[in-house]
Amino acid sequence: MKASQAWRLGIGDLQIMPAPRHRPHLKRPMWIIVLVSLVSMFLIGAYIYPSRGFAACYIFSSRGCKSFSEWLPPTPARELTDDELASHVFIKDILKMTPLQSRNPKIAFMFLTPGTLPFEKLWDMFFRGHEGRFSIYVHASREKPVHVSRYFVDRDIRSEKVVWGKISMVDAERRLLANALRDPDNQHFVLLSDSCVPLHTFDYVYNYLLDTNISFIDCFEDPGPHGSGRYSELMLPEVEKKAFRKGAQWFSMKRQHAIIVIADNLYYTKFKLYCKPGMEGRNCYADEHYLPTLFHMVDPAGIANWSVTHVDWSEGKWHPKSYRAKDVSYQLLKNITSIDQSLHVTSDERKEVQIRPCLWNGMQRPCYLFARKFYPETVDNLLQIFSNYTMK
Ligand SMILES: *[C@@H]1O[C@H](CO)[C@@H](O)[C@H](O)[C@H]1NC(C)=O
């Protein structure tokens, strides 16, 4: 923080110095030239050696340098392993690439479900009239789904068994992404479950996801037993404890991030081997930690840190609140769509509540496009009020 202040100051000062093409007039007193060169040498020095910028901070920052330790050189950089180096180079290049420009950008809706989707009729209503702007992929891990909507017919992908909390969950997510990436028009990828319902019109969702360049991946630091407590040092050296993050599985991500996910083998393998239920007496769930940790490490500014899928944990139980038919009302849906702050609670004894505004391109906006968990019995109520609650 302080180093970057000194750094910025250095650059700014350099810029307001006389540009070289106006060569200093010889008549000018020599001491000015000497002073200017001394100052610029100092500033260049502070720029090149920001971590040693203690003197710079001492001179230029009146707010002071509270802690000397901040100015100690950072611990010497670890030498990267071959895989890590390759992975860093690859990810950096992907992130710098301008995304494939599509004349007809689409959103991929990827459903992760055990079998038949109870809300297909509702989704049918949501998609109707927007043909050509979305693609659907269904990963049914237990039984072949029966489809009632023409948009879902023939959209099942090859699936494998998924065990809750195990790496097979992440494998299914990657399988969905790989299938959806085959269509170059797919620019944004949304993961949904069988208990998810849409909260807005298609147009609203389409613009919300495509008119920004970030991915909505839930991510926060939880120092408690259900967060960093699940970390295993066997993940070293590539994944350090301080980088370990947590977040809900239900992501939406841009194309570059989707490519990174299916290409990553290094970090994926760490989580596959060392983040699993019953690991060293702890339960680690790869689907809650792999993507948040990966993107926190490789592109922290590229993710929103909240998920666009709402879920209500406020009851403080093992499972989130699940809505019954009697719970579903216009008011409930309106309540959910009006939330514009994300909330995370740590699992340590402090139970710290972290509240952040949901910033979309810098503006505070409602956080959620979808919600879970709804029991299948709610479908009729939802169908009845869908066009009402999605109205502005
Ligand atoms: C997103 O776009 C904004 C403005 O166009 C830019 O400042 C920002 O760096 C971009 N972020 C990412 C992660 O590409």
Ligand SMILES: *[C@@H]1O[C@H](CO)[C@@H](O)[C@H](O)[C@H]1NC(C)=O
């Ligand atoms: C998400 O959190 C990281 C810190 O973990 C931060 O650097 C980044 O700016 C946040 N993303 C947004 C969009 O605010």
Ligand SMILES: *[C@@H]1O[C@H](CO)[C@@H](O)[C@H](O)[C@H]1NC(C)=O
């Ligand atoms: C909606 O929110 C209001 C205010 O927070 C609350 O009083 C009300 O009970 C909520 N209604 C439903 C149906 O959730």
Ligand SMILES: *[C@@H]1O[C@H](CO)[C@@H](O)[C@H](O)[C@H]1NC(C)=O
């Ligand atoms: C939508 O639902 C609300 C609350 O039940 C009701 O007041 C309103 O009249 C409804 N609007 C339409 C267009 O049905």
